[in-house]
Amino acid sequence: MFETLRGEELKNQERRKERLDRGIKARTEGLYAIQSWREVLYLIAPRASLIVGLLILPLVLPGLYWQRVLALAGVYALLAVSFDFLAERVGLVCIGGAFMIGVGGYISGALNYYLKLPIFLTIPIGTFGGALLCTLLWLPCLPLRGIYFAVVTFMFPFLTTSIILAGNLFEGTEGLSPIVGFPNIWIGIYLIIFILLLSIFGLRRLCGEDIGVVFSGIKDNDQAVLASAINITRIKVYALYIGSMIGCFSGAFVAHFSGFVGVSLFAVDFSIMPIAACIMGGPGTLAGPALGALILSPLSELLRGFGQLRVVLYCLVLIGFILFKPEGLLNWISRKYHQTEHWVKV
Amino acid sequence: MEVIIYGIVNGMTFVLMAIGFSFVYGISRLPNFAHGALYVVTGFITWSFINNAGLPYLLSIIFSLIIVTLAGTAIYQFVMIRVRGMPISEIIVSFAIALAILEGLRLQGIGGFKGFIGPGYVLPRFMDGVLETSGVTIDFQRLFIIGFGLILLFLMWLFTHYSKIGLSLRAMAQNERAALMLGINSDFMANIALGIGSALAGLAAIVIMPLGNVNCESGYSVLTTAIAVCVIGGLGSWMGTILAGLILGIATTIMSAIGGTMWNNVLIFGLIILILIVRPSGLFGKQKELEERV
Numbered sequence: 001m002f003e004t005l006r007g008e009e010l011k012n013q014e015r016r017k018e019r020l021d022r023g024i025k026a027r028t029e030g031l032y033a034i035q036s037w038r039e040v041l042y043l044i045a046p047r048a049s050l051i052v053g054l055l056i057l058p059l060v061l062p063g064l065y066w067q068r069v070l071a072l073a074g075v076y077a078l079l080a081v082s083f084d085f086l087a088e089r090v091g092l093v094c095i096g097g098a099f100m101i102g103v104g105g106y107i108s109g110a111l112n113y114y115l116k117l118p119i120f121l122t123i124p125i126g127t128f129g130g131a132l133l134c135t136l137l138w139l140p141c142l143p144l145r146g147i148y149f150a151v152v153t154f155m156f157p158f159l160t161t162s163i164i165l166a167g168n169l170f171e172g173t174e175g176l177s178p179i180v181g182f183p184n185i186w187i188g189i190y191l192i193i194f195i196l197l198l199s200i201f202g203l204r205r206l207c208g209e210d211i212g213v214v215f216s217g218i219k220d221n222d223q224a225v226l227a228s229a230i231n232i233t234r235i236k237v238y239a240l241y242i243g244s245m246i247g248c249f250s251g252a253f254v255a256h257f258s259g260f261v262g263v264s265l266f267a268v269d270f271s272i273m274p275i276a277a278c279i280m281g282g283p284g285t286l287a288g289p290a291l292g293a294l295i296l297s298p299l300s301e302l303l304r305g306f307g308q309l310r311v312v313l314y315c316l317v318l319i320g321f322i323l324f325k326p327e328g329l330l331n332w333i334s335r336k337y338h339q340t341e342h343w344v345k346v
Numbered sequence: 347m348e349v350i351i352y353g354i355v356n357g358m359t360f361v362l363m364a365i366g367f368s369f370v371y372g373i374s375r376l377p378n379f380a381h382g383a384l385y386v387v388t389g390f391i392t393w394s395f396i397n398n399a400g401l402p403y404l405l406s407i408i409f410s411l412i413i414v415t416l417a418g419t420a421i422y423q424f425v426m427i428r429v430r431g432m433p434i435s436e437i438i439v440s441f442a443i444a445l446a447i448l449e450g451l452r453l454q455g456i457g458g459f460k461g462f463i464g465p466g467y468v469l470p471r472f473m474d475g476v477l478e479t480s481g482v483t484i485d486f487q488r489l490f491i492i493g494f495g496l497i498l499l500f501l502m503w504l505f506t507h508y509s510k511i512g513l514s515l516r517a518m519a520q521n522e523r524a525a526l527m528l529g530i531n532s533d534f535m536a537n538i539a540l541g542i543g544s545a546l547a548g549l550a551a552i553v554i555m556p557l558g559n560v561n562c563e564s565g566y567s568v569l570t571t572a573i574a575v576c577v578i579g580g581l582g583s584w585m586g587t588i589l590a591g592l593i594l595g596i597a598t599t600i601m602s603a604i605g606g607t608m609w610n611n612v613l614i615f616g617l618i619i620l621i622l623i624v625r626p627s628g629l630f631g632k633q634k635e636l637e638e639r640v
Contacts, residue, residue, distance in 0.1 A: 087434060093433065093434050093437070095437065095438075095441075137619075140619045140622045140623045141619075141622055144622065147377055147433040147436070148577075148581065150377075150433065150434070150437050151377060151437075151576075151577065152573075152577060152618065152622070154437075154570075154573070155570050155574060155618075158566060158567070158570045159570065159611045159614065159615050162567075162610075162611045163611045163612055163615070166611065268445070268566070272441065272442070272445060275438050276438075276442075279438065283434075311446075311449040312445075312446045312449050312450045312453070315442040315443070315446035315449075316442075316446060318438065318439075318442045319425065319439055319442050319443065319446075322435050322438060322439050322442075323425065323428050323429070326435070
């Protein structure tokens with residue numbers, strides 16, 4: 001019925017784009033995928049390119065400066081993955097990423113500064129203890145949904161900052177310095193890359209498990225989940241703990257990587273940049289936000305010379321993506337990878 | 347006595363800061379995170395009109411209010427209208443606008459633009475002088491905040507209850523689909539709501555800013571204050587906003603008289619968490635319980 005034509009011939013007529021799955025995609029969906037190298041490669045290539053790319057990246061980067069930028073990009077990527085998991089998989093729009101960073105950073109920094117604990121103890125304590133603290137503080141907000149939850153979590157970093165400044169806690173504006181750094185920059189970089197890969201693939205696996213189905217149920221229709229006699233607040237607590245664990249780890253990492261803990265950890269950058277990365281990379285894909293962060297944060301580093309202009313620029317990027325390309329980069333790429341498209345006459 | 351009077355002034359300040367946010371959210375269900383940015387922008391535009399263009403104070407106030415109202419409608423018309431109904435995108439887009447505005451005001455050295463940094467940006471007070479009654483000293487500007495706030499609230503009440511546009515706005519807030527069926531253009535009304543909300547932010551700025559100087563950081567604190575008041579009072583509820591503003595104002599004044607300013611934010615924090623545990627829809631929240639709480 002539909003006549004397949006080339007785009008130019010159809011310019012002036014009624015036309016629409018038809019998308020079809022590639023044959024190889026249909027073939028690789030079952031167990032039969034393992035019967036030929038081509039199909040195995042088709043399945044492995046996207047995952048392997050992410051892993052290999054991230055592992056090689058620190059080696060090919062020129063100089064210490066860009067390696068530090070990469071580590072910071074890893075922090076933003078972790079936050080973006082955490083935001084994506086909470087917002088798109090569980091339906092908890094938590095825009096207080098800076099709060100997780102701050103809590104994790106302050107806990108591990110203070111342990112190192114006051115008690116002189118070694119780095120391999122402070123980071124785990126900062127991660128697990130910080131996640132516990134975040135979850136406890138956000139526990140009263142958990143019955144809230146959508147925008148209400150977002151609005152409340154948004155205020156936490158601001159209020160904490162003003163409490164720390166007004167009460168002169170943890171040395172106030174001066175901050176805690178010095179904090180012991182990593183013995184070697186390679187350890188730092190590969191630690192964050194390893195954790196990033198672990199959380200991307202771990203969360204993907206988690207969302208495929210039984211509890212992942214409950215997560216998406218809570219996102220789409222929590223009444224139905226409640227009707228199945230599942231305590232949704234408890235499930236949300238699990239999700240929040242997992243999400244803030246990732247955030248608090250990046251906080252502890254930032255504290256040790258920069259050798260400094262101060263109220264700048266609660267800066268609004270840590271809340272807004274991961275969201276920008278998530279929107280740009282493709283919401284709901286988990287790997288997409290990491291990709292977005294790895295693109296956006298070196299970009300904003302290049303613009304550092306322009307001062308405040310870079311914040312303005314990435315806000316404009318964010319608005320542009322939301323308005324004109326809401327699906328994000330990774331969804332677009334995977335569509336090109338899995339499907340063919342052509343114009344047909346209506 | 348002093349604590350009570352200053353508490354009321356403080357509370358009225360909070361109410362003025364929050365009322366625009368609450369108004370927009372109550373009618374169009376749009377969280378206008380650009381609220382704080384519009385507040386700051388009004389201050390700077392007024393300052394520029396007075397000091398760069400040499401206009402009289404009253405005229406520059408009127409001009410800047412018009413500009414801010416237009417900015418609010420433009421934000422709706424060009425940006426928010428495309429993402430309405432998607433909570434994540436609404437928050438992110440409006441917050442991105444706020445950041446772009448607030449950080450943009452600090453830009454330096456592009457086209458000879460100096461950037462609004464430093465303590466030099468002060469709006470003149472409406473009237474100088476102080477009033478002394480029963481041992482309490484209070485200046486006219488603070489008295490003016492109380493009076494102006496009361497008049498504004500009364501005018502808003504009149505507007506929403508006795509004018510055609512106000513009635514349609516309330517219809518929208520109650521049930522958007524039914525309003526649509528009765529021939530109320532919901533996009534147009536949301537546009538007007540955002541315009542009025544921005545104008546309210548601007549009015550708050552003009553009344554409150556002469557007490558201190560104009561700076562970009564206050565944009566963030568105004569936004570958090572507005573959200574705190576709205577969460578405690580119930581998002582989108584008028585009475586709730588007024589009551590919560592006054593309660594918060596008096597409570598923080600008492601707290602800082604007893605313990606110091608640090609306890610202000612601890613108190614706000616504590617109140618929010620308490621309210622969320624006891625009554626998640628806020629003091630006067632009229633949202634359907636199921637929509638926000640499960």
